[in-house]
Amino acid sequence: MKAVSTIDISLWRAGGPGAQDVAAQVDEGLQRAGFLLVRGHGITAELAADVRAAARKFFALPTEVKNKYAAVVGERGWIGPGMEANGYSEGTQTPPDLKETFAVGADTATGDRAVDDVWFRANVWPTEVTELRELLTVYTAQMRRLSDDLLEMFAAALGLTANPFDGLADRPTWTCNINHYPPLSSVGEPEPGQFRIGPHTDFGTVTVLDREPGSGGLQVYTDEGGWEDAPYDPEALTVNIGDLLEYWSGRRWPSGRHRVLPPQSDAPEEDLVSLIYFYELNHDAVVIPLTEPVGKVSDLDPVVSADFVKLRLDAITL
Structure with missing residues (x-):
């Protein structure tokens, strides 16, 4: 898929002329698709493999055991099948997504219960897979x-002399979801319009995805090419921007629209696990959109990060 650019963030971190070239590639790539493949990120394949292996041990537990950690969308713990339909975020009534999720998130409580009960709930760790806690703690850090480096690089890509996110993400409301996409023999024949994840855009600033490639895998939408299989590079992480960053950019960069196909007839026993890190800002961060000529429009009002994201989370919860 030619619309998705591959960049090397290590060249940007090194500074100099190479960093300027990378920044230009970032701007061009995000304008096309809202997606990037990011190499040189410094996160070892071994760490991701260990997290994935521990997650598979959890997902293999009996349902009655996983139910001890049951949660709903936006909470911490096990979000079982039938709980989420991402297509609803676009106003499309779709069958539930064909997946299960283990979710953790920021637990840096503010002391305000009304805030903490939504954004900083205590994480739930399965006693049956004790290694998952340490592995995910290291991985999410x-x-x-x-x-944070991506946001700084994005600001540089737009020629901004200062990083506007410096004071907006010292207590961010991040979430890390481990999605399990079971095989056809487990989920049954998909209903019409049913996906592993229905068509949607993400809600926050950036999403960092460590994925396994597959026939029933990730697809990306662009106006030029429609739905196409997302490119895969084993040495790269897949990064897309969310609705909040699109809004901040004054609609210069589109929030990356995507979906995950249901199990396919040519690979009915395909079983995939994706590690997905959703990064948002402080719950009370005020995002002031960029105006023309950097942004494409100049009539967007400031928004509060938590209000902006929560509205979208509620829309996909069944």
């Missing part, structure tokens, strides 16, 4: 550092 590295994801946060990468996401």
Whole structure:
């Protein structure tokens, strides 16, 4: 898929003329698709493999065991099948997504219960897979550092002399979802219009995805090409921007629209696990959209991050 650019963030971190070239590639790539493949990120394949292996052990537990950790969308723990339909975020009534999820998130409580009960719930850790806690703690810390670098790089890509996110993400409301996409023998024949994840855009600033390729895998939508299989590079992470960053960019960069296909007839026993890090800002961060000529429009009002994201989370919860 030619619309998705591959960039090397290590060249940007090194500074100099190479960094300027990368920044230009970022701007061009995000204008086309809202997606990038990011190499040179410094996160080892071994760490992701260990997280994935521990997650598979959890997902293989009996349903009655996983029910001890049951949660709904936006909470921490096990979000079982039938709980989520991402197509609703676009106003499309679709059958539930064919997946299950284990979710963790930021637990840096503010002391305000009305805030903490939504954005900073305590994480739930399965006693049956004790290694998952340590592995995910290390993994999400590295994801946060990468996401901060991505936001700084995005600001540079637009020629901004200062990073506007410096004071907006010291207590971010990130979430990390591990999605399990079971095989056809487990989920049954998909209903019409049913996906592993229905068509949608993400809601926050950046999403960092470590994925397994597959026939029933990730597809990306562009106006020029329609739906196409997302490119896969084993040395790269897949990064897309969400609705909040699109809004901040003054609609210069489209929020990356995507979906995950249902199990396919040519690979009915395909069983995939994706690690998905959703990065948002502080719950009370005020996002002031860029105006023309950097942005494409100049009539967008400031928004509060939590209000903006929560509205979209509620829309996909069944």
